[in-house]
Amino acid sequence: MAAVGFPSIQAQAKQPLKAVILGIGGRGGGAGQNFLAAAKQVGAEASIVAVADIFPQQARRGSESFSVPGDKCFAGFDAYMKALEQPGVNYAILAAPPGFRPAHFKACIAAGKHVFMEKPVAVDGPGCRIMYAAYEEAKKKGLKVAAGTQRRHQAGYVETVKKIQEGAIGDVVTLRAYWVNGGPIWHRGLQGSTDLEKQIHNWYHYIWLCGDHICEQHVHNLDVCNWIMNAHPVRCWGMGARQQLGASAGEIWDNFAIEYEYENGVRMYSYCGQIKRKWASVSEAAHGTKGWSNPGGEIFVKGQPRWRASLKLDSGDPYVQEHIDLIRAIQNGTELNEAKNVTDSTLTAIMGREAAYSGMAVDWDAILNSKFAYGPELLYTDAAKMQFGPFRTLKPPMPSIHDVFSTPPVVPAV
Numbered sequence: 001m002a003a004v005g006f007p008s009i010q011a012q013a014k015q016p017l018k019a020v021i022l023g024i025g026g027r028g029g030g031a032g033q034n035f036l037a038a039a040k041q042v043g044a045e046a047s048i049v050a051v052a053d054i055f056p057q058q059a060r061r062g063s064e065s066f067s068v069p070g071d072k073c074f075a076g077f078d079a080y081m082k083a084l085e086q087p088g089v090n091y092a093i094l095a096a097p098p099g100f101r102p103a104h105f106k107a108c109i110a111a112g113k114h115v116f117m118e119k120p121v122a123v124d125g126p127g128c129r130i131m132y133a134a135y136e137e138a139k140k141k142g143l144k145v146a147a148g149t150q151r152r153h154q155a156g157y158v159e160t161v162k163k164i165q166e167g168a169i170g171d172v173v174t175l176r177a178y179w180v181n182g183g184p185i186w187h188r189g190l191q192g193s194t195d196l197e198k199q200i201h202n203w204y205h206y207i208w209l210c211g212d213h214i215c216e217q218h219v220h221n222l223d224v225c226n227w228i229m230n231a232h233p234v235r236c237w238g239m240g241a242r243q244q245l246g247a248s249a250g251e252i253w254d255n256f257a258i259e260y261e262y263e264n265g266v267r268m269y270s271y272c273g274q275i276k277r278k279w280a281s282v283s284e285a286a287h288g289t290k291g292w293s294n295p296g297g298e299i300f301v302k303g304q305p306r307w308r309a310s311l312k313l314d315s316g317d318p319y320v321q322e323h324i325d326l327i328r329a330i331q332n333g334t335e336l337n338e339a340k341n342v343t344d345s346t347l348t349a350i351m352g353r354e355a356a357y358s359g360m361a362v363d364w365d366a367i368l369n370s371k372f373a374y375g376p377e378l379l380y381t382d383a384a385k386m387q388f389g390p391f392r393t394l395k396p397p398m399p400s401i402h403d404v405f406s407t408p409p410v411v412p413a414v
Ligand SMILES: NC(=O)c1ccc[n+]([C@@H]2O[C@H](COP(=O)([O-])OP(=O)(O)OC[C@H]3O[C@@H](n4cnc5c(N)ncnc54)[C@H](O)[C@@H]3O)[C@@H](O)[C@H]2O)c1
Pocket: 022, 023, 024, 025, 026, 027, 028, 052, 053, 054, 055, 058, 076, 077, 079, 080, 095, 096, 097, 098, 100, 118, 119, 120, 148, 149, 150, 200, 216
């Protein structure tokens, strides 16, 4: 029974969800469909009322895919602010390139919106500090946040990680994380007339936009290891290279091998690469004193039959389930804020990347507090005021020369 004078849960449940999509490319469009499917399953009234993209031809996808009126399909660097200002908006889907995530997330939380945001959520220490600050702000305001680290909403993982944490393989002693693909990444050709335009079209090839491959993709597997440990590593060292990208446009590397150490001494061995090769694996493994686990759904203990996960969630599709979980948290007022977890895992990836780039052992506090930001100065101060124009291209980082810790700050400390 609802108490008189207080907004009842029932009243919240009936509040229609009015969403905006910030960055309506492949994933933004997909996440919009996932949001609508989730709302239907939960019985919530939901619509997409505005979209924002940097490029007009992309923004028009709002009308084509979601019947958003043309004058609510905003384009430009300030499009995200215009979309967030639309009346009644209470749900934001963030799927622009990761370099823009801190600016977009901070704006959403300042404007009081619930958020679904894609991973990774930053590309450097200053960006992560913005994310942690916005996470605290979201908590204070009671805003709900789900992240696109979808394994945390996938039945096999949810059940298996719980069993590992309850001791099913004994004490965890070692973890392995793989995103080893059998092919190179896409390149969209050199579109646009300014450096910024060309780089944003091909955002995956620039550190300030994607954080490099270890951050952009491998964050999924690093996140599973952090989830199992309920912690993040405190230091790491490793190596990598730009082996097959060669002289093509851009500055990222295409493979990394990093050894991470958690506070309790547990090591995590991480391997990722997007290069042509014959063996490939996207997976994680946890080894314990009694046995080992594929945290996606299996546990092997010596002398016992293999255990397999059997849990079922509302949806077998984790991309839909993450929105179901977010909508339920909004409707029921229950706790859901994944911003810290996904930022921890993003910073784990950034720490590994900087260890490999620099050829140094790197610890958590050094990378968290680093002053070096890869992007243009306005990115973290007022991204809505950015304009297309000239911008530096870095040479692919070279160990023993590249060093973001002794480089003078590029943006004011955040
Ligand atoms: N969780 C997953 O499994 C998964 C899968 C795919 C992609 N993703 C994530 O989604 C994000 C987007 O990836 P994608 O494959 O959709 O890329 P995409 O290039 O297809 O789409 C990105 C869109 O963002 C737009 N954009 C660029 N800068 C912007 C800005 N400042 N403001 C608004 N829009 C801007 C681009 O024009 C483009 O339309 C990435 O962070 C990626 O890691 C996650």
